[in-house]
Amino acid sequence: MAPGAGRRRATARGGIPDRLGIALAALLCAAGPAPAQDFSAWSLAALYPRDGRRDLTGADIDRYPGAGVLFCHGPDGIPRKAAAAWLVGDPSVVVLNAHNFRNRRLETTREVGDCFFQIGGRNYDFVPGSIELGAEPAAQALHITDDWAILRLVRPVEGARPQPLPAAPELGEGPMRLPVVMVSPGGHENYRGPASLETCAIRQVDPPSEGGIRRLRHDCNDGFGGSGSGLFDEAGRLIAMQSASLSMNARKPFDIEFHYGSALAFEGALLTALRRAVTGQAGP
Numbered sequence: 001m002a003p004g005a006g007r008r009r010a011t012a013r014g015g016i017p018d019r020l021g022i023a024l025a026a027l028l029c030a031a032g033p034a035p036a037q038d039f040s041a042w043s044l045a046a047l048y049p050r051d052g053r054r055d056l057t058g059a060d061i062d063r064y065p066g067a068g069v070l071f072c073h074g075p076d077g078i079p080r081k082a083a084a085a086w087l088v089g090d091p092s093v094v095v096l097n098a099h100n101f102r103n104r105r106l107e108t109t110r111e112v113g114d115c116f117f118q119i120g121g122r123n124y125d126f127v128p129g130s131i132e133l134g135a136e137p138a139a140q141a142l143h144i145t146d147d148w149a150i151l152r153l154v155r156p157v158e159g160a161r162p163q164p165l166p167a168a169p170e171l172g173e174g175p176m177r178l179p180v181v182m183v184s185p186g187g188h189e190n191y192r193g194p195a196s197l198e199t200c201a202i203r204q205v206d207p208p209s210e211g212g213i214r215r216l217r218h219d220c221n222d223g224f225g226g227s228g229s230g231l232f233d234e235a236g237r238l239i240a241m242q243s244a245s246l247s248m249n250a251r252k253p254f255d256i257e258f259h260y261g262s263a264l265a266f267e268g269a270l271l272t273a274l275r276r277a278v279t280g281q282a283g284p
Contacts, residue, residue, distance in 0.1 A: 066163030188223025
């Protein structure tokens with residue numbers, strides 16, 4: 001692939017450079033919650049006039065297993081909630097956004113050893129050298145479609161089921177209105193509860209870009225801390241992972257070019273890497 005070719009393909013339909021989306025994505029996992037303030041104001045700061053989010057329940061965890069949270073220590077040494085993360089296919093394998101650890105120029109912003117995974121009320125450390133990034137070794141920028149990372153835990157999770165290994169979703173391309181459920185175990189700072197779920201829709205599927213992965217533009221409400229949220233189809237299958245949303249906390253109607261959420265599909269290089277991490281084989 002010629003330098004920048006993936007980025008040109010990924011932005012051809014939207015008019016908004018992916019690098020801007022990643023810059024905003026980096027804010028989603030900034031150093032934890034905002035200072036204490038009046039949450040009645042935050043509750044009005046959803047991305048869209050319609051806000052169908054509700055609290056995540058125990059029954060939801062049974063339907064969407066593997067939902068966990070990334071915590072990272074700040075400069076003061078205090079661990080803070082950073083983003084959503086998923087236990088997938090194996091009790092030791094976690095998938096989450098690469099921008100938790102790299103900025104859009106792929107410079108290291110956090111060390112793996114400064115973070116841990118929480119699921120089922122228990123904390124688990126990562127193997128520091130186990131991180132696998134979606135960006136190619138020679139890449140100079142992080143894009144929506146390679147904004148993924150896979151980590152291995154020092155010890156397997158106990159008492160919580162992993163999400164089944166996904167199958168590549170059959171979505172097609174172009175405009176559509178496909179109902180999905182966004183599950184956000186890390187919550188959003190513009191939502192009152194610690195974790196949320198919302199029924200919303202994929203509105204467009206872009207052509208494959210970096211790693212043969214498609215970007216899904218959706219109208220699901222997001223907020224700071226919502227990175228890594230899972231998008232599930234009506235059958236409860238994990239099909240995509242949230243990366244970034246444009247115009248954070250701008251309460252205005254969905255716009256396919258200027259006000260939308262971006263998720264990357266579980267396919268291509270991401271799915272190959274997950275299969276390898278879980279089974280030791282790349283799979284078909």
